[in-house]
Amino acid sequence: MGLDDIDSQEPMLLLLALLLASNPVTPANNTTNEEVVILDNTVVHPHPRGGPPMRPPTEQQNYGPVFQGQSGREVQPYFQYSQCTGKKKALAIGINYVGQSNELKGCINDAHNITNFLVSNYGYNKADTVMLTDDATNPRQQPTRENILAAMQWLVRGAAPNDSLFFHYSGHGGQTKDLDGDEADGFDEVIYPVDYQEAGHIVDDDMHDIMVKSLPAGCRLTAIFDSCHSGSALDLPYVYSTQGKLKEPNLAAEAGQGLLSAATSYARGDIGGVVSSAMSIFKMATIGKEAERISKATKTSPADCISWSGCKDSQTSADAQENGQATGAMSYAFIAALTENKEQSFQQLLVSIREILRGKYSQKPQLSCSHPMVRLTTTF
Ligand SMILES: *[C@@H]1O[C@H](CO)[C@@H](O)[C@H](O)[C@H]1NC(C)=O
Numbered sequence: 001m002g003l004d005d006i007d008s009q010e011p012m013l014l015l016l017a018l019l020l021a022s023n024p025v026t027p028a029n030n031t032t033n034e035e036v037v038i039l040d041n042t043v044v045h046p047h048p049r050g051g052p053p054m055r056p057p058t059e060q061q062n063y064g065p066v067f068q069g070q071s072g073r074e075v076q077p078y079f080q081y082s083q084c085t086g087k088k089k090a091l092a093i094g095i096n097y098v099g100q101s102n103e104l105k106g107c108i109n110d111a112h113n114i115t116n117f118l119v120s121n122y123g124y125n126k127a128d129t130v131m132l133t134d135d136a137t138n139p140r141q142q143p144t145r146e147n148i149l150a151a152m153q154w155l156v157r158g159a160a161p162n163d164s165l166f167f168h169y170s171g172h173g174g175q176t177k178d179l180d181g182d183e184a185d186g187f188d189e190v191i192y193p194v195d196y197q198e199a200g201h202i203v204d205d206d207m208h209d210i211m212v213k214s215l216p217a218g219c220r221l222t223a224i225f226d227s228c229h230s231g232s233a234l235d236l237p238y239v240y241s242t243q244g245k246l247k248e249p250n251l252a253a254e255a256g257q258g259l260l261s262a263a264t265s266y267a268r269g270d271i272g273g274v275v276s277s278a279m280s281i282f283k284m285a286t287i288g289k290e291a292e293r294i295s296k297a298t299k300t301s302p303a304d305c306i307s308w309s310g311c312k313d314s315q316t317s318a319d320a321q322e323n324g325q326a327t328g329a330m331s332y333a334f335i336a337a338l339t340e341n342k343e344q345s346f347q348q349l350l351v352s353i354r355e356i357l358r359g360k361y362s363q364k365p366q367l368s369c370s371h372p373m374v375r376l377t378t379t380f
């Protein structure tokens with residue numbers, strides 16, 4: 001089944017009803033059989049954009065279309081900003097692919113630089129940082145596929161509201177044909193572990209599941225992908241340009257898409273996928289089961305996720321040498337821009353980073369979020 005088979009929201013909602021009706025998991029409560037009705041698809045921003053940078057608001061932020069369950073409750077996607085006053089953890093991965101044909105130069109340095117920058121300027125403890133680099137002598141610190149996935153799990157373990165998690169990747173990125181229909185450009189973005197030739201790459205969907213889906217409301221994840229084809233490497237739906245918003249996701253349609261992929265995995269006999277999406281429905285406490293289901297389906301999140309990437313998905317680098325320079329460029333510009341001025345908003349930081357890179361590199365860094373964002377002062 002492909003997305004082309006579906007051209008309006010109604011069949012998707014029908015599919016939702018069918019999926020839930022045929023759900024192999026017997027829910028403890030029978031309220032999950034509710035059909036979701038979209039009441040109002042007007043996009044509402046929680047705060048006007050523009051104006052001076054501000055501290056993150058403390059109250060819950062509702063936005064996007066209003067949905068209604070059969071019980072009559074109205075629900076809306078929501079999220080909570082992190083105050084970044086809780087636990088701080090960082091994971092930095094730098095891969096130079098030493099001795100391989102596509103060797104890079106700056107990535108290991110990037111991992112050290114970013115870690116030092118966070119420890120010196122943003123209150124991160126060295127003990128709560130993990131670095132995976134391919135010059136490490138400890139085999140557990142080698143950036144293999146297995147170690148990277150384990151380190152991502154470490155990063156989000158025990159995550160709580162007001163925490164601040166930082167993920168940095170510097171290495172090769174690429175694209176692979178999208179298998180579940182959730183990418184506008186038909187490709188999934190991937191990163192390449194040092195052992196990708198034997199172990200394979202890591203796709204954006206998996207990174208999203210581990211590092212975004214798992215987070216509670218009010219927990220910050222900041223990610224930097226200093227690699228090419230990495231514009232949407234965490235698959236976050238709100239993409240910002242220096243002018244403002246680039247992409248306004250259609251949450252209603254995407255809610256249908258997410259359910260489509262759950263239905264597809266059910267049809268394939270991949271019960272694990274269905275079980276986990278059904279289980280996640282039960283975890284909802286704050287405003288109702290539908291809101292949880294919608295946010296899981298749309299790649300929005302009640303958490304506070306912000307991702308920076310070195311270039312747009314469509315941008316490539318001609319060869320390893322140019323790629324090598326580009327990989328260092330984003331990390332360098334990020335540190336340089338914040339060193340010059342710590343009190344800028346995320347949107348201003350995007351402008352500053354592009355300013356530093358302009359002329360030297362063709363890559364245009366991207367800023368994407370799990371939610372619409374006000375002009376927040378950069379905190380990590
Ligand atoms: C299931 O739904 C029926 C009909 O709405 C209701 O009478 C019953 O109490 C519900 N059971 C549970 C476990 O919620």
Ligand SMILES: *[C@@H]1O[C@H](CO)[C@@H](O)[C@H](O)[C@H]1NC(C)=O
Binds near residue numbers: 083162
């Ligand atoms: C997060 O921090 C804010 C500001 O310090 C505080 O008001 C709020 O209660 C905290 N939230 C949680 C869940 O601890």
Ligand SMILES: *[C@@H]1O[C@H](CO)[C@@H](O)[C@H](O)[C@H]1NC(C)=O
Binds near residue numbers: 028029
């Ligand atoms: C079922 O509903 C009851 C009462 O609303 C609630 O306490 C319980 O946590 C629910 N169970 C599940 C698995 O959602």
Ligand SMILES: *[C@@H]1O[C@H](CO)[C@@H](O)[C@H](O)[C@H]1NC(C)=O
Binds near residue numbers: 336
């Ligand atoms: C990053 O590390 C390299 C090598 O140690 C150093 O030359 C460079 O100045 C550092 N860049 C930043 C922005 O700290």
